[in-house]
Amino acid sequence: MGRAVNVVSGLYDAVLRPAALVEARTGRERQGSLLNQLGQLRRLLVVYVVNLAAYAGPLTVAGFGRQNVPEMPAGFDGAFGGLGGPETWGLAFGFAQNSLFLLAATGLTLLSVHVSMVVTFQSNGFLRTAYAVIYSTSAYLAGIFTVVWYLSTTEGVAAARTLVVDLQSAFIYAVIDWFGADLGLPGGRPGALDPGQLTPHGQSVLAVLVVLVAYYLYSLYLGARINHEADRIKGLLVVLAVVASPVVYVGASILAYTTPAIPTL
Numbered sequence: 001m002g003r004a005v006n007v008v009s010g011l012y013d014a015v016l017r018p019a020a021l022v023e024a025r026t027g028r029e030r031q032g033s034l035l036n037q038l039g040q041l042r043r044l045l046v047v048y049v050v051n052l053a054a055y056a057g058p059l060t061v062a063g064f065g066r067q068n069v070p071e072m073p074a075g076f077d078g079a080f081g082g083l084g085g086p087e088t089w090g091l092a093f094g095f096a097q098n099s100l101f102l103l104a105a106t107g108l109t110l111l112s113v114h115v116s117m118v119v120t121f122q123s124n125g126f127l128r129t130a131y132a133v134i135y136s137t138s139a140y141l142a143g144i145f146t147v148v149w150y151l152s153t154t155e156g157v158a159a160a161r162t163l164v165v166d167l168q169s170a171f172i173y174a175v176i177d178w179f180g181a182d183l184g185l186p187g188g189r190p191g192a193l194d195p196g197q198l199t200p201h202g203q204s205v206l207a208v209l210v211v212l213v214a215y216y217l218y219s220l221y222l223g224a225r226i227n228h229e230a231d232r233i234k235g236l237l238v239v240l241a242v243v244a245s246p247v248v249y250v251g252a253s254i255l256a257y258t259t260p261a262i263p264t265l
Contacts, residue, residue, distance in 0.1 A: 014139040018215060021139060022223040024131035037127055044127075044134050048106075051138035055146065056098035064149050065094035101145055106137040108245050113220060116241040122230045132223025140216035147209045160202030164209070166190035175250045181258050217242065 013021040025040075059065065072089040110133045117123040151161045169190040176183050198206070217239050224230040224238040 014215075018136075018219045019222045019226060021135050022132040022219050022226065024128040024227045037125075040127055041130065044130055048134045048138060051142065052099055052102060055102060055138075055142040056095050059098045059146070059149060060091055060094040063094075064153065065097040069093050102137065102142055105141055105145075106133065108249065109133050109137060109141070109220070109242055112241040112245040113224070113238050116238050117224065117228050117230070117234075120230070120234050120237060122224070122228050122234050124228045128227035129223070132220060132227055136216060136219035136223065140212050140219060143212045144209065144216065147205060147212065151205060151209075156199060157202040157205055159197035159199065160206050163198070163206070171246070172250055175247055176254060179251065179254050179258075181254050183254060183257060 069090045070093070072086055110129065113133055114123065114126055114129040117129060123129070148164065151157055151164055165187075167190075169185055169187065172185060173189055220242055221235045221239050224235040225232075228234075230238070
């Protein structure tokens with residue numbers, strides 16, 4: 001019963017009270033002793049792992065992330081006492097793959113938000129950043145990824161799916177062109193999409209996606225304002241840092257592909 005109440009309360013906060021969702025539960029004082037901080041961080045990690053499982057578990061059972069499962073490694077079956085057959089391996093691989101996207105995005109967001117707070121001399125501690133990032137990614141970023149998975153597999157939303165893929169490709173090519181790199185994506189440069197091809201169903205899904213992105217960025221802004229007592233300008237800098245982080249990631253990937261390896265002696 002208590003778990004159900006917490007879920008309903010969390011959904012209520014996520015939709016109607018994002019400020020309450022991301023506010024650090026540390027009181028008005030600083031985070032206290034190192035032992036106290038570690039205890040709070042451990043509880044935060046438990047919350048995140050539970051939310052990660054609640055996100056990746058249903059996706060995996062529904063078949064997402066299990067399309068190209070590699071061969072089961074030797075010893076996997078024995079490690080699970082004879083219960084680790086191909087089906088279990090497929091579930092484990094899909095769960096790991098579905099979790100990895102959210103984990104990587106959470107880590108990138110955490111780094112972007114906290115570095116922007118530190119360089120502006122506004123940080124009230126890593127723990128306060130972690131509160132905002134963990135709850136915002138658990139609610140909104142997980143929702144964004146779920147909608148993208150839905151677009152990638154559902155019939156009747158082909159135009160919406162193509163629009164999202166083309167936007168991602170256009171972004172990557174913009175970074176490639178800025179670096180002047182001789183690289184390309186397997187599908188080539190995206191073409192123009194006629195908005196008239198979007199079905200009402202596709203438009204509705206895209207609208208949900210846009211709302212979730214807006215909630216996600218706004219929740220990080222609120223986290224900076226509330227947990228770090230940042231002013232509006234520094235709160236907006238946090239949002240800009242998060243928006244710019246994919247550029248840094250793609251740029252680093254381009255440099256890794258194009259920088260010649262240092263010869264060894």
